[in-house]
Amino acid sequence: MNKKNIENIKSQMRRGVLEYxxxxxxxxxxxYASELIGKLKDARIIVVEGTLYxxxxRQKNQGLLTYRWEESTQGPPRKYYTLTDKGRDLLHEMDKAWTEIVETLDILRK
Amino acid sequence: MNKKNIENIKSQMRRGVLEYxxxxxxxxxxxYASELIGKLKDARIIVVEGTLYxxxxRQKNQGLLTYRWEESTQGPPRKYYTLTDKGRDLLHEMDKAWTEIVETLDILRK
DNA sequence: TTTAGTACCTTGCGGTGCAAGGTATCAAAT
DNA sequence: ATTTGATACCTTGCACCGCAAGGTACTAAA
Incomplete structure (x- = not known):
């Protein structure tokens, strides 16, 4: 019951920074997507396929990413995603936004 | 266009920590609610009434808060919210969750 | 009795994460 | 040859939730 609450909160916080x-x-x-999921899981940001794809x-349609297909030595071809210049610009904006929020919470918690 | 993107990102990040x-x-x-909105606006966490109420x-129904009515010298009575013990416990869990996310992002950004 | 200020609350829409289910490719085992 | 398992991609339907907009109510001053 309470455990569920906490998990819910954590996932809510994570959601806010998922795109970032x-x-x-x-x-x-x-x-590529599966690789990304693995890396995010390692970083304790849980993501499932139905969320990531x-x-x-969306990010591709916003022009933040592009992709290319690459053959794999084992398994089907992979869709490798790359940051575009626009994506990199937005990333820097996100850095600022994130820093701001962290500062805000430092103040609220002090 | 881009400005809208950035605003969207910020609000998404804020959403994740709103309850916190x-x-x-x-x-x-x-x-009381109106007061809370003011305080959060000062802290640059924008909240509108339709979100806060x-x-x-919800938090009250989860047993995290209680409230009492208090007369006001000017205007209608105010609904003062107070943290319950359960609310305080959850707050501590949120502290942990928040610290963890901040650490995670430090790693991802390094 | 109208206007302005303060405070509470609800409704409808749109966005989005998640669980579950589906498709396709390749290689090794049967 | 065909089944199995591993890898990888993607879609659908549900449910939740923030936000814009609109609504109610009390008080005091014009």
């Missing part, structure tokens, strides 16, 4: 996290990860290296499509 | 902010503010002092009701 994706751009962060892609800023370092191109990646529509999100990537 | 409310409990933070109430942890220091009891407050249902949220307070």
């Amino acid at each position: 996290c994706i751009l962060c990860v892609l800023d370092k290296n191109d990646a 529509p999100l990537l499509t | 902010c409310i409990l933070c503010v109430l942890d220091k002092n009891d407050a 249902p949220l307070l009701t």
